[in-house]
Amino acid sequence: MAGRPSPKKDTSSNYRKDAQRAEVAAETQRLKDYLAPTVAGENLFLEDIEIKIAGAHRTVHVVVDLPETESGGVSLDRIADVSRVLSDAMDADPQDDGRPYSLEVSSPGVSRPLTExxxxxxxxxxxxxxxxxxxxxxxxxxxxxxxxxxxxxxxxxxxxxxxxxxxxxxxxxxxxxxxxxxxVEFAHLEDEPAGEDADGINSTAEEA
Incomplete structure (x- = not known):
């Protein structure tokens, strides 16, 4: 008895997903290169950028850290300051395609793996x-x-x-x-920013 033919895979859907992943990866690297000097100008280090796309809207999550010569965590005031300059930099981005975005800025927190x-x-x-x-x-x-x-x-x-x-x-x-x-040690809790580690600290800027 002949078996049923296997259903055809939706290659067009897979192609679109692969194309979007490639687009996000390229844009992530471009923004890292573009925003790193802005973060360095605030005496911070650009740890990572993550971009999530929902329809025509983008969420850009920027993770910043202190230079390796400083101890402790990134304070709320410094998160707010760097959020403002990053928002200005993204508004002035000559290669931006004009899509609306939300900007979130946080520090990595003590739960971040030690990989570097x-x-x-x-x-x-x-x-x-x-x-x-x-x-x-x-x-x-x-x-x-x-x-x-x-x-x-x-x-x-x-x-x-x-x-x-x-x-x-x-x-x-x-x-x-x-x-x-x-x-995590109780003796070092005062070194960390307030909030859920530092991952809960964010500043959001909406652009039309």
């Missing part, structure tokens, strides 16, 4: 968890970051209710680290 050298440097002195390429994950105090890797004092697990013990200072090369993140 500057991320580690920004968090020197904090407790971090590290998953090595080989071996068990460990948690420790980040002491130093150099060109080759990180130096930390690991915490040794003890019985519940006992104060953690510290191990010997150790160095991990960047190519030995699979992933890392900051461990």
């Amino acid at each position: 050298r500057r991320h580690w440097r920004r968090n020197t002195g904090r407790m971090v968890s590290v998953s090595p390429v080989r071996g068990d994950a460990l948690t420790g105090r980040l002491l130093e970051v150099d060109d080759s890797g990180i130096t930390l004092i690991p915490e040794i697990a003890v019985k519940k209710g006992m104060k953690p013990k510290q191990g010997e200072k150790m160095h991990l090369a960047f190519d030995q680290i699979a992933k890392g993140r900051v461990e």
Whole structure:
């Protein structure tokens, strides 16, 4: 008995999705190049840009961070200031196609994965968890970051209710680290901006 023919895939729909993804990727990179000097002029670092398209409307989410030489989080005042200059820059963008947009500006917050050298440097002195390429994950105090890797004092697990013990200072090369993140400590909460981490901080500018 002959089987039923397989339904044809909607290649036109897939083509449109692929074309839109390519368009968004190209526009994201263009805006990164265009807006990075504006963010740097506010003594901040352009961490990332994400663009979402709904019909004719765009949402442009810009993530900014402090330079790696500064500690703490990006304050609400600095978010508001950089939001204003970014809005002005986008209004004056000579390559903008005129579509309406919403601008959202935030800082990454402590939940941001540590994926770049500057991320580690920004968090020197904090407790971090590290998953090595080989071996068990460990948690420790980040002491130093150099060109080759990180130096930390690991915490040794003890019985519940006992104060953690510290191990010997150790160095991990960047190519030995699979992933890392900051461990939130109550002693460092004052360093973070108010809100839901810093991801809830945003300023929106609507353009017709």
